[in-house]
Amino acid sequence: MSVVVSDTWLKKRLENDSENTVVVDTRFDLTDADAGRKAYLEGHIPQAVYLDLNKDLSDKAAKHGGSHPLPDMEMFTAKIGNIGIDHETTVVIYDQRNDMFAARLWWLLQYAGHADVHLLDGGFEQWVKAGYDITAEVPALEAKEFKPSFQDKDVVDIDEVQEKLQNQAATLIDSRSQERYLGKTEPLYIKAGHIPGAKNFFWKNVFDEKGQWKGTVELEKNFGSLSKDDEIIVSCGSGVSACPNVLALKTAGFENVKLYPGSFSDWISYDENDVETKDE
Known part of the structure; x- marks a missing residue:
């Protein structure tokens, strides 16, 4: 489903x-x-x-x-x-x-x-x-026990990102707008640009002109320049807008997809890390 x-x-x-x-x-x-x-x-x-x-x-x-x-x-x-x-x-x-x-x-x-x-x-x-009902009533739900089974393979930290970029062992994508990716504007952080080596795939491009989620074929076209054989690390500003891209990549048939939760805001918190402003 x-x-x-x-x-x-x-x-x-x-x-x-x-x-x-x-x-x-x-x-x-x-x-x-x-x-x-x-x-x-x-x-x-x-x-x-x-x-x-x-x-x-x-x-x-x-x-x-x-x-x-x-x-x-x-x-x-x-x-x-x-x-x-x-x-x-x-x-x-x-x-x-x-x-x-x-x-x-x-x-x-x-x-x-x-x-x-x-x-x-x-x-x-x-x-x-669609005309369906809405309510202001806050439901009372019965608590249940949720037993986690963490999928640690789905997440990377800054050390792993640095290592894999250096060894060209993964493809890093930046989910922010092109303007922020290129450093032309930056409303949130003290540095502008992107992590060197990152490719830009704006997260809103996973939706069609009506704002609905694109289907599998359209998403495959969206990520057509990427290889399904590669490990894909998804970033953004802070690990939030990257998440629609993670879902879209998986829908398009990419299996080895990981989230870098800290993303650009974590990267620039280390003064020694470079920032790039050209398209890659």
Whole structure:
């Protein structure tokens, strides 16, 4: 079954198997950290719970590790269990529209060993457009025990990135916009540009002109310059917008795909690391 599901599929799922389905609202605004939770409280898909990028899907930033480090995984998996998820649960995640935050939670759950995780194509806006009900009621969910099985092969740190770039043992991609990749603009960090050797694949290019997820054939074309035989390391600014590219690569048939959670913000926290501004 596809990771990306339709609003029609979710509606039928909630009608027929709501007891074994958890819906998670991950709406977030990087310019207003409270906006997503406020939007959830104003109205959300029935039975949805809310998880916050900063409070639930990331740890606090430190000197190194990037601006959105992975959360403490013991606390994360306990929280996942508390909202009613175990390994028998179907999880459906949504953003305001197709955005990066739902994919971040998808990646975290995959990393923790949970496979039955899906993204709602078009997010909350598509659900509303379809005319389906929304509610302001916060559900009371029965806690379950989530037992993680961490997929350490799916993640790399800065030491591994440096080693593999030096030995040309992997292909590194940067998921940010071309303007940020080339260092023409940088709204968040003190240095502009990209990790030397990284190739630019803007994360929003995995969506079509209507903002929907592209299909397998279109995604294969999107990543046509990459080899499926290579190890692909996916980065961005802080390990969030990289996640849609991880999902898209896997959908396109790339099997050896890893996330560099710290990404550019971790890389530039080490003064000795160079930054590139030309296209590669």
